[in-house]
Amino acid sequence: MFEERTAIKVSEAIKRVMQFCKKGEIEYINIDDAEGRYLGKAVVADHNIPSFDRTPLDGFAVISEDTASASPENPVRLEVIETVGAGNLAKREVKAGQAVRVMTGTMMPEECDAIAMFELTNEIEEDGKTWIELKRPFKKGDFVSFEGEETKKGDVLLEAGTKIHAGVIAVLATFGYSEVPVVKKPVIGIYATGTELLEVDEELVPGKIRNSNAYMIKTQVHQAGAEAVYYGQLADDFDQCYDAVKNTLDKVDALITTGGVSVGDFDYLPEIYQKLGANVLFNKIAMRPGSVTTVAEKDGKLLFGLSGNPSACFVGFELYTRPWVKTFLHSDKPFTEWVKGTLTEDFPKPNPFTRFIRSKISFEGGKITASPVGMDKSQVVTSLAHSDALVAVPGGTRGYKAGDEVDILLLFREGTKDPFKDPEKLRVKKSNDDA
Amino acid sequence: MFEERTAIKVSEAIKRVMQFCKKGEIEYINIDDAEGRYLGKAVVADHNIPSFDRTPLDGFAVISEDTASASPENPVRLEVIETVGAGNLAKREVKAGQAVRVMTGTMMPEECDAIAMFELTNEIEEDGKTWIELKRPFKKGDFVSFEGEETKKGDVLLEAGTKIHAGVIAVLATFGYSEVPVVKKPVIGIYATGTELLEVDEELVPGKIRNSNAYMIKTQVHQAGAEAVYYGQLADDFDQCYDAVKNTLDKVDALITTGGVSVGDFDYLPEIYQKLGANVLFNKIAMRPGSVTTVAEKDGKLLFGLSGNPSACFVGFELYTRPWVKTFLHSDKPFTEWVKGTLTEDFPKPNPFTRFIRSKISFEGGKITASPVGMDKSQVVTSLAHSDALVAVPGGTRGYKAGDEVDILLLFREGTKDPFKDPEKLRVKKSNDDA
Incomplete structure (x- = not known):
C-alpha cells in the first residue's frame, strides 16, 4: 500500500502550476464597487491635468x-x-x-x-x-498651475493588473471612470475532506475536530482577489468525493480540496485524479509543511489538492494557488514578495527539506527581521493568526541561529515578478550540516 | 479677511484628536461575514488542542x-x-x-x-x-500528539482589536465561533465640498474638475475598518454646507469633509464650526501637504475638515482619522507604523514644515528603502496610486540626499502603539539648513 512518490523542488512545482495560468475576461463595474478589484485595462489619461491654467492658491x-x-x-x-x-x-x-x-x-x-x-x-x-x-514684480507664469503640468493626455497612468485601492480610485474618478474595466474574479470551489471534521457550530466529540481549513482558505481566496464558493465538507468516502469533484469542476475556474492527499488508506484524492483522467503535475514537494501538496490538471483547469494540516494548507495556497489567481487577474507580479532579512532567534530544528516557518516581521533600525511564531508547541494553532511572513530555510541544514540571514516571504505585500527560488545552503555553514 | 492661524506640531495634533477617541460596541456576526472585521473580545481556548491524544501521521x-x-x-x-x-x-x-x-x-x-x-x-x-x-523499539509516547500540547484550555489566543484575516478565522473556526464578537464599525459620513466639483460621470467643462476625494476617502475609510456613508457634493454655499453638516452629525460617529478649510473667501468650514458651537482642536499644522487640516469636536463627535487637495486629504486621513477609527475598533496599535529607512534618491525641495513625501518602499539586501513618487510634476495625480509609504522629513531643512536616513510611515501595515513623532533635524546637517 505504501506508495513511493518523487519529491520535486518548490520552484519546479511553482513552474508547473504556472504553465496552466490563464487571464480572466474583463467586465465593467460601477466605481463604487471597484475597491479591491484588479484593473482589466491600462488607464490612459484622456485629458490634461490640470485641464486648464489655474491658481494653486488663494x-x-x-x-x-x-x-x-x-x-x-x-x-x-x-x-x-x-x-x-x-x-x-x-x-x-x-x-x-x-x-x-x-x-x-x-x-x-x-x-x-x-x-x-x-x-x-x-x-x-x-x-x-x-x-x-x-511691493514686488511678478513674472509671466508666476505661481500659475499650467494645463497639463501634472499629467498629459495620453500618459499611461496605471497598468492592467493593478489592485484598486484608495490612490487608484482617486485616479479613476479624476478621469471619469464611473464604470471601471476590471478582471472578472476567478471562481474557486472549495471542499474540505475528512471524516474527522465537525461543522464550526457542532459540539466536540472524541476523535473529531472542527473544520477550520475551509474558513481559512475561503479568506485566503478572497484576499488573493478571487471568488470563493464553499461546497461543504466531505467524509473520506471515495464515491462521494469523486462525484463531488467531478460535478463541481465545470462550475469553477479552479478547485481546492483540503485533506486526502497523503498516503493514508482513506486519502482518496490521488485515486480520484486518476479516475478523472487528470494530469497530476506533482504529488510530493521537497518542503515542510505541505510536502504532500498535490496539483492536477483536467481540461485546462487546476485541482489544488492541499494538505489537511492547517499550516501546510495555508502555505500550499500561498505558494501555488495565489500566483495562479494573480495571473488570472492580469498581474505581472503574481508571486509572493520575498526578501532577505535577519532571524531574531535560534531555529534549532533540522530541516530535511526547504522549510517555511510561520513568522512575524519587524523593522528595526532600517532592517527587516523575522521572528518565528509558534516555536513552542502551545502556539501551534494560533501561529497562523500571528504570522505575516514565512521564513524559508534551505533543506539539508541542521538549524539556524539568531542573526542568520534568511529568505522571508512577505504575506501582506501585493506581489513580485520573480517566483520563489529554493534557497541554497549557506556555504559557510556547510561543515555543520547534513548531506 | 486674511486670518492668522497658529500652526501646531503633527504629534500635538494627533494627541488632541486622540483625546476624543471612544471604543465601539460589540455585535455578534456569522463567521462567514467576519473577514476584515475587528475582534471585540479576546478569544480564549475553551478546550485543549488537540482535544484528545492522536496520531500526527499514518x-x-x-x-x-x-x-x-x-x-x-x-x-x-x-x-x-x-x-x-x-x-x-x-x-x-x-x-x-x-x-x-x-x-x-x-x-x-x-x-x-x-x-x-x-x-x-x-x-x-x-x-x-x-x-x-x-525492527526497533518504541518508547511510551513516541510520535503521539498529546491532548493539550498545542493549546491549553484557558490560553488567551487572540486579543480584542485583532483584525480578522485568514489565520484568525482558522482559530475562530477551531474554537467553534460560528458567531463572532466583533466591534460595530464606526459610521463615518463624508461630504465633498467645492463648487468646482463635477460628478465622476460628468463631462469636463472649463474651470471644473471631477470629484476624486470622495471616492478616495471612502476607500480609506473602508480600509481602516469603518463604514463610509457618502452624502454627496456640496457647492461652496454657507447655508447649504451648514445645514448639511448640522443635519448629518447625529447620523454618524464622525464626519469628514473635504475642502473649504483654508482661508479663501468661500472656505466656509471654519465659520460652520463656529456657528455649530464646535470646539476647534486645531486649524493649522506645521506639515505639508495638509497644513490647513482642521479638526473640531461637537458633543464628543469629531469633524475632520480635510483639505481639498487630494494628497493633503489623503495624508490628513492617515495621520488623524485612521488612529481614531482603529481605537474605536479596540486596537491598542492604532497608529500607522513608522520605521527608519534610507532614501534612494535626492529630495532637493526645501522643507519649511515637516513634509510627508508620497513614496514607494522596497527591500534590498535586508534594508528598507523609500523612493519618492511623483517627483516630476507629470506624476502628481497618480503618485498616490503608486505610493505605499510616506517619507517624513523634518521642517527647517533644505533638502535630502539619496542615502539619508529618514522616517517612513508604512501605509499597508496594521498599526503600532506609538504615535508619529515629528522628526528632528539631523544635527550633522544643521549648518546647511534654514533656521
Missing part, C-alpha cells in the same frame, strides 16, 4: 506687465474688479491696471498670467473701489 | 512494552486487528502483541501509547491475518 490674478516696476518703495496699485471662486469663471474682461481675486483651483482669467498670493498683497478700500498694492 | 498504534526487544536482528511481530481512519474510533480492545492501523489525526486507541509510522514497519499477510514487523 490670491489675485494679475497681468505681469502691470507689476514690472513694483518695489517696497514704489508699490503698484491694481483695481480688483471681481472675485471668482473655484468652479466659477471670471465674467469681466481684465484690463491693464486691474486684477481679479481668485480662490485656489480657479481657472485663470484669460488676460491674466501671474498670481499674487494673499500674503504678498495689501488690500485697500478707496473711492468705493477695492485695490491691492504689490 | 502508521500503527502499538503498546510500547511489546516493542522493547525489537532490533534489526530480532524484529517484533504484532497482529494488526483493525484499521481506523481519522474521525472514527477504534472498536476493538488492543491486547498485548496487537496493533491498530491508524491514519493521521486518529484518536489513539485506549491501550496504545506509541505510533510506528508506515516507513518503519513491514507488513506481512500470513495465516489469514495481517502482521507488522518492527
Whole structure:
C-alpha cells in the first residue's frame, strides 16, 4: 500500500502550476464597487491635468506687465474688479491696471498670467473701489498651475493588473471612470475532506475536530482577489468525493480540496485524479509543511489538492494557488514578495527539506527581521493568526541561529515578478550540516 | 479677511484628536461575514488542542512494552486487528502483541501509547491475518500528539482589536465561533465640498474638475475598518454646507469633509464650526501637504475638515482619522507604523514644515528603502496610486540626499502603539539648513 512518490523542488512545482495560468475576461463595474478589484485595462489619461491654467492658491490674478516696476518703495496699485471662486469663471474682461481675486483651483482669467498670493498683497478700500498694492514684480507664469503640468493626455497612468485601492480610485474618478474595466474574479470551489471534521457550530466529540481549513482558505481566496464558493465538507468516502469533484469542476475556474492527499488508506484524492483522467503535475514537494501538496490538471483547469494540516494548507495556497489567481487577474507580479532579512532567534530544528516557518516581521533600525511564531508547541494553532511572513530555510541544514540571514516571504505585500527560488545552503555553514 | 492661524506640531495634533477617541460596541456576526472585521473580545481556548491524544501521521498504534526487544536482528511481530481512519474510533480492545492501523489525526486507541509510522514497519499477510514487523523499539509516547500540547484550555489566543484575516478565522473556526464578537464599525459620513466639483460621470467643462476625494476617502475609510456613508457634493454655499453638516452629525460617529478649510473667501468650514458651537482642536499644522487640516469636536463627535487637495486629504486621513477609527475598533496599535529607512534618491525641495513625501518602499539586501513618487510634476495625480509609504522629513531643512536616513510611515501595515513623532533635524546637517 505504501506508495513511493518523487519529491520535486518548490520552484519546479511553482513552474508547473504556472504553465496552466490563464487571464480572466474583463467586465465593467460601477466605481463604487471597484475597491479591491484588479484593473482589466491600462488607464490612459484622456485629458490634461490640470485641464486648464489655474491658481494653486488663494490670491489675485494679475497681468505681469502691470507689476514690472513694483518695489517696497514704489508699490503698484491694481483695481480688483471681481472675485471668482473655484468652479466659477471670471465674467469681466481684465484690463491693464486691474486684477481679479481668485480662490485656489480657479481657472485663470484669460488676460491674466501671474498670481499674487494673499500674503504678498495689501488690500485697500478707496473711492468705493477695492485695490491691492504689490511691493514686488511678478513674472509671466508666476505661481500659475499650467494645463497639463501634472499629467498629459495620453500618459499611461496605471497598468492592467493593478489592485484598486484608495490612490487608484482617486485616479479613476479624476478621469471619469464611473464604470471601471476590471478582471472578472476567478471562481474557486472549495471542499474540505475528512471524516474527522465537525461543522464550526457542532459540539466536540472524541476523535473529531472542527473544520477550520475551509474558513481559512475561503479568506485566503478572497484576499488573493478571487471568488470563493464553499461546497461543504466531505467524509473520506471515495464515491462521494469523486462525484463531488467531478460535478463541481465545470462550475469553477479552479478547485481546492483540503485533506486526502497523503498516503493514508482513506486519502482518496490521488485515486480520484486518476479516475478523472487528470494530469497530476506533482504529488510530493521537497518542503515542510505541505510536502504532500498535490496539483492536477483536467481540461485546462487546476485541482489544488492541499494538505489537511492547517499550516501546510495555508502555505500550499500561498505558494501555488495565489500566483495562479494573480495571473488570472492580469498581474505581472503574481508571486509572493520575498526578501532577505535577519532571524531574531535560534531555529534549532533540522530541516530535511526547504522549510517555511510561520513568522512575524519587524523593522528595526532600517532592517527587516523575522521572528518565528509558534516555536513552542502551545502556539501551534494560533501561529497562523500571528504570522505575516514565512521564513524559508534551505533543506539539508541542521538549524539556524539568531542573526542568520534568511529568505522571508512577505504575506501582506501585493506581489513580485520573480517566483520563489529554493534557497541554497549557506556555504559557510556547510561543515555543520547534513548531506 | 486674511486670518492668522497658529500652526501646531503633527504629534500635538494627533494627541488632541486622540483625546476624543471612544471604543465601539460589540455585535455578534456569522463567521462567514467576519473577514476584515475587528475582534471585540479576546478569544480564549475553551478546550485543549488537540482535544484528545492522536496520531500526527499514518502508521500503527502499538503498546510500547511489546516493542522493547525489537532490533534489526530480532524484529517484533504484532497482529494488526483493525484499521481506523481519522474521525472514527477504534472498536476493538488492543491486547498485548496487537496493533491498530491508524491514519493521521486518529484518536489513539485506549491501550496504545506509541505510533510506528508506515516507513518503519513491514507488513506481512500470513495465516489469514495481517502482521507488522518492527525492527526497533518504541518508547511510551513516541510520535503521539498529546491532548493539550498545542493549546491549553484557558490560553488567551487572540486579543480584542485583532483584525480578522485568514489565520484568525482558522482559530475562530477551531474554537467553534460560528458567531463572532466583533466591534460595530464606526459610521463615518463624508461630504465633498467645492463648487468646482463635477460628478465622476460628468463631462469636463472649463474651470471644473471631477470629484476624486470622495471616492478616495471612502476607500480609506473602508480600509481602516469603518463604514463610509457618502452624502454627496456640496457647492461652496454657507447655508447649504451648514445645514448639511448640522443635519448629518447625529447620523454618524464622525464626519469628514473635504475642502473649504483654508482661508479663501468661500472656505466656509471654519465659520460652520463656529456657528455649530464646535470646539476647534486645531486649524493649522506645521506639515505639508495638509497644513490647513482642521479638526473640531461637537458633543464628543469629531469633524475632520480635510483639505481639498487630494494628497493633503489623503495624508490628513492617515495621520488623524485612521488612529481614531482603529481605537474605536479596540486596537491598542492604532497608529500607522513608522520605521527608519534610507532614501534612494535626492529630495532637493526645501522643507519649511515637516513634509510627508508620497513614496514607494522596497527591500534590498535586508534594508528598507523609500523612493519618492511623483517627483516630476507629470506624476502628481497618480503618485498616490503608486505610493505605499510616506517619507517624513523634518521642517527647517533644505533638502535630502539619496542615502539619508529618514522616517517612513508604512501605509499597508496594521498599526503600532506609538504615535508619529515629528522628526528632528539631523544635527550633522544643521549648518546647511534654514533656521
